[in-house]
Amino acid sequence: VQQVFKQLFYVINAVALNNLLLRKDVCSWSTGMQLRFNISQLEEWLRGKNLQQSGAAQTLEPLIQAAQLLQLKKKTSEDAEAICSLCTSLTTQQIVKILNLYTPVNEFEERVTVAFIRDIQMHLQERNDPPQLLLDFKHMFPVLFPFNPSSITMDSIHLPASLNLEFLHKV
Numbered sequence: 001v002q003q004v005f006k007q008l009f010y011v012i013n014a015v016a017l018n019n020l021l022l023r024k025d026v027c028s029w030s031t032g033m034q035l036r037f038n039i040s041q042l043e044e045w046l047r048g049k050n051l052q053q054s055g056a057a058q059t060l061e062p063l064i065q066a067a068q069l070l071q072l073k074k075k076t077s078e079d080a081e082a083i084c085s086l087c088t089s090l091t092t093q094q095i096v097k098i099l100n101l102y103t104p105v106n107e108f109e110e111r112v113t114v115a116f117i118r119d120i121q122m123h124l125q126e127r128n129d130p131p132q133l134l135l136d137f138k139h140m141f142p143v144l145f146p147f148n149p150s151s152i153t154m155d156s157i158h159l160p161a162s163l164n165l166e167f168l169h170k171v
Helices: 002-022 029-048 061-071 077-086 092-101 114-124
Strands: none
Touching: 002 029, 002 061, 002 092, 029 061, 061 077, 061 092, 077 114, 092 114
16 A cells, blocks of 8 residues: 555655646646645655655655755745755756746745856756656556465475476475
């Protein structure tokens, strides 16, 4: 059950983040607030179902950081440093794309300046990120089955002749 929810939450993360990276109309401060609220509801649901050890919440980390990026101030060099230290699960390309797509929805917000985006790129140039922008929503985590040793010893097993396993010999 835990593995199923980890996979499900990964797909939610990948589809939501990919939509954020592809749609200018959703890259705003208010979308960041809505995302953060919805993610907290998912995390609360996991706690309520006692699934916090499943790793499902950790798969949402890139989306959480993207939501926080939308909510942070984006003006000074200190803001750029804060963004770079906060957004460790996002690639440089993803951070820059979100900043380029950022669209103010009211008069209190401003567009992200080109100088600020260049500052971010300078801070992140030493990262060795993969050059991918979108997440692979078809990624599958391996299924793990727990090992439960049997209490029956091998020397107490009788193999019926009808199985045609004469080549097996007890040692």
